[in-house]
Amino acid sequence: MARSSDRDMRGQTLEAAAGNGLINRRALLGRGMVLAGAMGAGVGPAAAGAEPLADEPWSLEVGDPTPLYQVPSKFEAKVVRTLSNPNHEPRNSHSRTPHHLLAGTTTPNGLHFTINHGGIPTIDPDRHRLVIHGLVKRPLEFTLETLSRYPMTSRVSFVECGGNSAPMFSPEPMQETVQALHGLASCAEWTGVKLSTLLEETGIDPKAKWFVAEGADSPHLSRSVPIKKALDDAMIALYQNGERIMPGNGYPMRLLLPGYEGNMNVKFLRRIKLVEQPAMSYYEARTYSPILPNGKAYRFYFLQEVKSFITSPSYGQTLKGPGLYEISGIAYSGTGRIEKVMVSADGGQSWAQAALQEPVLSKAFTRFRMPWRWNGGPATLLSRAWDESGNVQPTRAEFVAARGQLEKPAPVLAFPNQHYNSITSWGVGSNGEVKHVYA
Amino acid sequence: MFTPERAIFTASLLLAAMTGVSLAETPNFGKPIDEAAIANWDISILPDGTGLPKGSGTPARGAAIYAEKCSACHGDSGKGGIAAAVVSDKKIDGISAAQKTIKNFIGDSTTIFDFIRRAMPFQAPRSLTDDEVYALTAYILAENKLIGANEVMDAQTLPKVKMPNHDNFIIRFPDHI
Numbered sequence: 372m373a374r375s376s377d378r379d380m381r382g383q384t385l386e387a388a389a390g391n392g393l394i395n396r397r398a399l400l401g402r403g404m405v406l407a408g409a410m411g412a413g414v415g416p417a418a419a420g421a422e423p424l425a426d427e428p429w430s431l432e433v434g435d436p437t438p439l440y441q442v443p444s445k446f447e448a449k450v451v452r453t454l455s456n457p458n459h460e461p462r463n464s465h466s467r468t469p470h471h472l473l474a475g476t477t478t479p480n481g482l483h484f485t486i487n488h489g490g491i492p493t494i495d496p497d498r499h500r501l502v503i504h505g506l507v508k509r510p511l512e513f514t515l516e517t518l519s520r521y522p523m524t525s526r527v528s529f530v531e532c533g534g535n536s537a538p539m540f541s542p543e544p545m546q547e548t549v550q551a552l553h554g555l556a557s558c559a560e561w562t563g564v565k566l567s568t569l570l571e572e573t574g575i576d577p578k579a580k581w582f583v584a585e586g587a588d589s590p591h592l593s594r595s596v597p598i599k600k601a602l603d604d605a606m607i608a609l610y611q612n613g614e615r616i617m618p619g620n621g622y623p624m625r626l627l628l629p630g631y632e633g634n635m636n637v638k639f640l641r642r643i644k645l646v647e648q649p650a651m652s653y654y655e656a657r658t659y660s661p662i663l664p665n666g667k668a669y670r671f672y673f674l675q676e677v678k679s680f681i682t683s684p685s686y687g688q689t690l691k692g693p694g695l696y697e698i699s700g701i702a703y704s705g706t707g708r709i710e711k712v713m714v715s716a717d718g719g720q721s722w723a724q725a726a727l728q729e730p731v732l733s734k735a736f737t738r739f740r741m742p743w744r745w746n747g748g749p750a751t752l753l754s755r756a757w758d759e760s761g762n763v764q765p766t767r768a769e770f771v772a773a774r775g776q777l778e779k780p781a782p783v784l785a786f787p788n789q790h791y792n793s794i795t796s797w798g799v800g801s802n803g804e805v806k807h808v809y810a
Numbered sequence: 811m812f813t814p815e816r817a818i819f820t821a822s823l824l825l826a827a828m829t830g831v832s833l834a835e836t837p838n839f840g841k842p843i844d845e846a847a848i849a850n851w852d853i854s855i856l857p858d859g860t861g862l863p864k865g866s867g868t869p870a871r872g873a874a875i876y877a878e879k880c881s882a883c884h885g886d887s888g889k890g891g892i893a894a895a896v897v898s899d900k901k902i903d904g905i906s907a908a909q910k911t912i913k914n915f916i917g918d919s920t921t922i923f924d925f926i927r928r929a930m931p932f933q934a935p936r937s938l939t940d941d942e943v944y945a946l947t948a949y950i951l952a953e954n955k956l957i958g959a960n961e962v963m964d965a966q967t968l969p970k971v972k973m974p975n976h977d978n979f980i981i982r983f984p985d986h987i
Contacts, residue, residue, distance in 0.1 A: 461883065461932045462893070489932065503840075504848050511840030521837055540905070572840050580987075583854045590929035591936070593854065597987045642851055650854050651918045653925040660915075660979065662905045668915070670979040673986050775905040787906045 388723030391716035391750050393698075394742040396726040442481075452482055453550055455784045463488045465532075465784070466619070467554025470682045470701065476527075476728065476736040478557035480612050484633075485619035486532055486555065489589030492639055496623040499587065501607065505644035508574025515623045518609060521564040526606070526629065527735040529703045531556035531675045533632035533659045534786035539767075539793065541780040544807040549685045551783050552795065552807070556675075558703070558736035561627050562610035566601045566643075579645035583652070584626050584637040594635045595649035596628060604629050607640065629734040630705030631673045632659055632790070661789040664775035669790075675705035677764050678792040679712050679739065679756035690803035693747035698725070702737045704758035711757050712739040718751035718796070718810040719766070725754070733759075750799040751810045767793045767809055853928050857918040859969030865940035866964035869957075872949025875942050879931050888953055893932070897953040913954040917979060919971040923947045923963075944968070 388395040443450065450473070452466035468484045478484075485491075496515045504510035532555035538545045539552060548554075575598070582601055585593045596605070608616060608627040616622045621638025628636050634654050649655065649671070660668045679702035684690060698716075702709045708731050713722040725739035739754065756764045765773070770793035781787040798808035845852070855861040876888070884890060888897030898911040912922060927943045929935050938946070948963035957963070957971055981987065 460892075489929070489935070502843060502848055502851065504843070504845060504852070509840075510843050510845065510848065512843040513840050517839035517841075520839055568836055569840065572836050572838055585851075585854070585928075589932075589935045591853065593924075593928065599986065642848075644852065644854055646854070646856060646860075648856050648858065648860075650924065651857050651921050652854075653921060653929070656916055656918060656921040657910055658907075662902060662907065662910070663980075664905060666902055667978050667980055669982040670917075671987060672982040674983055777906055778904055781906065781908070785908070787908060789907070 390721035392744040393723040483557040503643045506576035506579035525562040528629040529558040533789045536791040561608040563608035566605040583644045585642040586639040587641040593652040676792045677704035677758040679754045680795040698741040702756040708759040709737040714741040715753040752797045855924040862965035863940040867945025869952035872945035917976045
């Protein structure tokens with residue numbers, strides 16, 4: 372009598388989790404041999420006549436000296452951010468994370484997205500000051516040195532621009548990489564001092580309902596944040612993935628508001644003023660107040676809602692023939708942990724649950740994976756995420772019904788609207804080419 | 811048992827008792843600073859006018875400053891150039907953010923003053939006097955027909971300017987405020 376695992380190994384249909392080749396995610400979890408057996412039975416190349424292995428030159432000579440600060444291999448030179456303003460013209464400047472060339476959940480510091488509105492200031496950390504004042508009992512001034520002596524906390528948090536994914540407001544799918552579409556989101560471990568700790572020292576006047584955060588950059592970028600967030604999980608971050616914050620990410624200190632739109636995470640932070648009312652600064656009054664189809668506009672959106680996108684395969688990649696592939700992507704929610712990610716290979720007709728890489732952290736990138744056997748025919752790959760609060764990533768139809776879409780495509784670097792979190796779909800053609808499609 | 815930690819703890823309790831302030835169990839490395847010392851940095855303006863400085867300006871004065879310091883980017887008469895238009899009668903039709911103007915979108919007049927003072931001119935922020943910022947704000951409001959051509963803008967008059975789109979916003983997540 373055949374045991375069930377034998378049947379798994381021989382009967383590929385038993386591994387199917389959903390249509391068009393999706394395989395049960397449990398095949399990924401400690402059952403690699405079973406999967407290999409199922410996929411490779413009798414189709415592996417013969418070993419006879421294989422090229423003998425030779426020593427390469429690098430194995431026969433002493434290598435390079437050890438640098439003080441190491442950088443990636445020269446063979447990885449294409450793994451870089453894309454720049455919206457490479458000639459440093461007098462306007463803002465974006466750099467986007469190359470998600471399609473990365474794996475895991477941590478964005479390397481050199482590849483973390485940045486948006487700066489007046490260049491990157493060169494701040495002398497010894498002269499930088501942070502003041503907390505306004506509706507407090509005692510206004511206080513902090514230096515980087517004094518802040519560095521406070522009890523620290525570390526947390527992994529994504530930061531996402533409120534305008535990330537804005538090309539998806541286009542009425543037709545823009546043929547762009549996941550870097551161009553979703554590259555204004557990154558995830559790092561941030562270490563610093565809880566803002567609530569510092570507010571214990573200044574004291575809070577009960578009239579204070581908001582605080583205004585301001586940077587030391589040339590636009591003195593300023594945002595209003597509810598006191599509620601200050602007392603929850605706001606942090607004055609001093610370190611990014613273990614080292615001092617990168618200049619473009621706010622050196623020497625930035626406000627970190629886990630789950631809130633990137634622009635509110637004020638960089639080069641120099642001032643926090645507690646106030647009764649929001650200041651209605653430019654970026655809250657204009658930029659991050661998205662226009663709705665009825666002509667009104669949302670204000671104080673703040674939250675980066677539950678989202679996911681497949682990073683591999685994705686636009687610009689070409690599958691090299693039928694066979695086993697791993698569908699992999701990123702999911703996150705500004706509300707909390709990712710509960711589950713469902714993946715479809717048939718345009719949303721059937722779905723299977725993806726494996727989530729542990730640990731699944733609140734307001735952090737979560738890597739999902741799904742084994743898939745491409746049969747060489749057309750396929751449409753989708754991912755859809757749920758968070759622990761029950762929020763679900765909307766379908767494109769649901770999203771457009773609520774938020775509208777543009778009448779015609781906008782330039783890919785434009786921010787025609789904000790806070791897009793619907794499903795991204797990749798169409799795989801019979802030639803293996805991956806296109807961006809709306810499914 | 812005597813430990814350094816206990817000594818510090820006792821000392822902080824003693825300090826709290828002496829000053830009558832309830833000091834939290836935090837390092838207290840913050841240096842007290844008075845508002846006068848912060849004044850130069852304290853450039854936040856609230857929609858009710860809180861924080862607006864002394865000084866004033868007229869549209870006519872603003873027109874001269876605009877021509878000299880703003881038009882290279884924002885175009886003649888505020889019609890737009892390499893930077894956005896600051897004078898426009900465009901109506902919003904559809905959801906594209908490119909249509910947002912001061913007149914059709916910005917809800918509070920103080921936002922204009924606040925942004926000019928903290929961020930403009932792009933190449934020389936914080937170089938304008940408060941009078942110049944009032945004058946530029948007056949010029950932009952007057953060219954947009956939101957105030958009269960001769961109205962003076964100052965800490966009393968500016969917050970009273972009614973912006974057409976003021977009541978057209980929906981708070982997205984009220985439970986986060």
